Amino acid sequence: MAEAIGWIGAVLVIAAVGLSIAGAVGVLRFPDVYTRIHAASITDTGAASLMTLGLLLMAGFSPAAIKLCIVWVFIMLTSPAAAHALAGAAFGSGHRPVLADPRQPSEDEA
Amino acid sequence: MIYVPGLFIALIALWLALSGHGEAFMVGLAVVSVILSILLTMCLGLMGREASPYHRLVPMARYAVWLMGEIVKSNVAVLRTIIEPSARLRPRLAALDADGRSELATALFANSITLTPGTVTIEAARDGLLVHSLHDGADEQDEFAPMAARSLMAADGRG
Amino acid sequence: MLAGGVAGLLVAMGLMIVRLLRGPTAYDRVLAVNSFGTKTVLMIALMGFAVGRPDFLDVAIVYALINFISTIALMKVFRLRSLAEPLARLSISREAPDG
Amino acid sequence: MSLLLASPELELVFSALLLTLVAGLVVALLAARSVLTCILLMSAFSLTMALWLMTMDAPDVAFTEASVGAGVSTMILLGAALSSTDVIPSLRPGRLWFPAVACLAAFIGMALIVPDLPVFGDPGSPPSAYVGRLYLEQTPHDIGAPNVVTAVLASYRGFDTLGETTVIFAAGVGVLLLLGGQVRSPDAAPEDVSLRASAGSPVLSVAARLLIPIICLYAFYVLAHGEFGAGGGFQAGVILAAALILHALVFGVRETMKALPVGVVRACAALGVLGYAAVGFLAILNGGRFLDYDALLSPVFEAGLPSSHLAGGHHHWGQRIGILAIETGVMLAVASTMTAIFYAFTGRVSRSDAAGAS
Incomplete structure (x- = not known):
């Protein structure tokens, strides 16, 4: 049983790394800065969550586990705020997103 | 100044979780450090609802659990977009109402949007949000309604 | 397994550097550095956990915080060309306390 | 490193990947023509170097590299970049041959030395064999701090660290003098449209309000736990x-600046160094030598304290309190100096902006 949980943890860590790489590929492939922010920020928080969960499953409860959870909480707090700051700064300095529907007005308010 | 005890308890708990040293000397250091941190926070003029939202920890935690589910969906959605051809990418902007919310609730809502299915908050103000999303949805207000209600409930205690 | 994870994260970090160099906008570059930093945090967490040393995780916590602060600083410089101006205001009149 | 990866082959692959990343970053740095891009690359470079230090099992140094290299120096470089032009002028190729030859010669020289260096972690190498071994063996008995790095820096070589803290203070004074010394709080922000757009966003303000108390506490935590693990006064x-x-x-x-005025911050920088030195003089007053922490507490008083259950019960309260006191001095000096330098850059920039605008 314990071994099975350890294996699940290992799979989750690998999945986290895979997600990270996929996010990086997305950051390279996506057309504009806004879509790239999606790829980077969402896969970063996802990878952090999967990795935290995976490592917890592998090692169980310990002082290191508590610190790991704190790292995770900090990433979940700071990552969306940073992504928002970036998107807002890009928008505020006049970069307009590539939109699927060209008729949609790119709002100029704040 | 009802926020000071909340912040005190939260910071002490954080210290003990980080430290793992329970001897009297270290606990004394913890108390001194927490008091110094709180004094610095007050000196910088930050003490208040946002610095110490810990009295809302239980509703926030409940909200966080719900949000986790949404985040899983968001990763699946974004992954599919990365793997499949870029034809699936249909970015658009949406303006949302956020009237009558506290700063904390607006920030929680905006950050939740950033964390979930292919959406990033570009601008956040007290009266509304501007959201960039990767996919066309039906009606934006409806799409975000559950999150808006839940985050408002978690941060402000009303729905 | 852990070695593979560390190597994979390094590859992702390398891809971020490519985006940093290609730009094209300043915000793409800041995004790349921010994401690079988050991946570094994950990598230190992975390494620290692998060797069972909680103090490695202290370094990861510092990275997570520093990474946020430098992203804000970079964004601000690109956006406002200044480090001194405020991004948000300290409201003097506080809202009515609840609870 | 060997702790991390079971087989030497994997270790080699990992090292190769990390070195490739470092080399790529350096080439990119050399090629970049924008100052701001260079700052971004240097931030990434610092993170990579810190990772490298982690693999060498040096979390104390990695800690410093992370907080200084990726954090504060990015801030200070940004401050400096704001008062210059963004484009790096490219050199004419004719002027490159001398630096190129000099670099190549230095590289070949260093490459020739490498085979003579001891293997990483070799216990028989000169730095590990004599004084290093002595420190490792004597620390539990002399000082009792579980982290030998802290024991060496703060106690055995406390006088050196006092010198280093003074150097940081002096460097701060130097920067302030170079920048003109006089830093005024910048005038009220001009009400321009672009600014108002972002000023309304509560996301950053809430994040900052939430995080700042936590970061402050974390700084004190790092200070207090320097004797157990990575960290200490400098990092704090x-x-x-x-x-x-x-x-x-x-x-x-x-x-x-309203909350922590420039004068107060500068005074605190001096106070930190003075506090450090005062611990030394206190030891002299108690009949010991300069910075001899064992003399800080009288034996009668120390006997009354509960024995500390660190490092096999050998813990000395005098050492413990002395290390904590000087680390607090270092923390105060470093934090104040960094803040004073940041003030100097931002105060200066906004003045020149104001001059440019009028």
Whole structure:
């Protein structure tokens, strides 16, 4: 049983790394800065969550586990705020997103 | 100044979780450090609802659990977009109402949007949000309604 | 397994550097550095956990915080060309306390 | 490193990948023609170097590299970049041959030395064999701090560290003198449209309000736990300065200067160094030598204290309190110096902006 949980943890860590790489590929492939922010920020928080969960499953409860959870909480707090700051700064300095529907007005308010 | 005890308890708990040293000397250091941190926070003029939202920890935690589910969906959605051809990418902007919310609730809502299915908050103000999303949805207000209600409930205690 | 994870994260970090160099906008570059930093945090967490040393995780916590602060600083410089101006205001009149 | 990866082959692959990343970053740095891109690359470079230090099992140094290299120095470089032009002028190729030859010669020289260096972690190598071994063996008995790095830096070589703290203080004074010394709190922010757009966003203000108390506490935590694990006064000071810089970034340096005036911050920098030295003199007054922490507490008093259950019960309260006191001095000096330098840059920049605008 314990071994099975350890294996699940290992799979989750690998999945986290895979997600990270996929996010990086997305950051390279996506057309504009806004879509790239999606790829980077969402896969970063996802990878952090999967990795935290995976490592917890592998090692169980310990002082290191508590610190790991704190790292995770900090990433979940700071990552969306940073992504928002970036998107807002890009928008505020006049970069307009590539939109699927060209008729949609790119709002100029704040 | 009802926020000071909340912040005190939260910071002490954080210290003990980080430290793992329970001897009297270290606990004394913890108390001194927490008091110094709180004094610095007050000196910088930050003490208040946002610095110490810990009295809302239980509703926030409940909200966080719900949000986790949404985040899983968001990763699946974004992954599919990365793997499949870029034809699936249909970015658009949406303006949302956020009237009558506290700063904390607006920030929680905006950050939740950033964390979930292919959406990033570009601008956040007290009266509304501007959201960039990767996919066309039906009606934006409806799409975000559950999150808006839940985050408002978690941060402000009303729905 | 852990070695593979560390190597994979390094590859992702390398891809971020490519985006940093290609730009094209300043915000793409800041995004790349921010994401690079988050991946570094994950990598230190992975390494620290692998060797069972909680103090490695202290370094990861510092990275997570520093990474946020430098992203804000970079964004601000690109956006406002200044480090001194405020991004948000300290409201003097506080809202009515609840609870 | 060998702790991390079971087989030497994997270790080699990992090292190769990390070195490739470092080399790629350096080439990119050389090729970049924009100052801001260079700053971004240097931030990434610092993170990579810190990772490298982690694999060499040196979390104390990695800690410093992370907080200084990726954090505060990015901030200070940004401050400097703001008062210059962004484009790096490219050199004419004719002027490159001398630096190129000099670099190549230095590289070949270093490459020739490498085979003579001891293998990483070799216990028989000169730095590990004599004084290093002595420190490792004597620390539990002499000082009792579980982290030998802290024992060496703060106690065995406390006098050196006092010198280093003075150097940081002197460097801060030098920067302030170079920048003109006089830093005024910048005038009220001009009400321009672009600014109002972002000023309304509560996301950053809430994040900053939530995080700043936590970062402050974390700084004190790093200070208090320097004797157990990675960290100490220097790192704690940098983290505290980072919290203040975050405050200045989000709420404007005016607000920060209102809460912590320039004069107070500068006085604290001096106070930190003085406090460090005062611990030394206190030891002299108690009949010991300069910075001899064992003399800080009278034996009668120390006997009354509960024995500490660290490192096999050998813990000395005098050492413990002395190390904590001087580390607090270092923290105060470093945090204040960093903040004063940040103030100097931002105060200066906004003045020149104001001059340019009028």
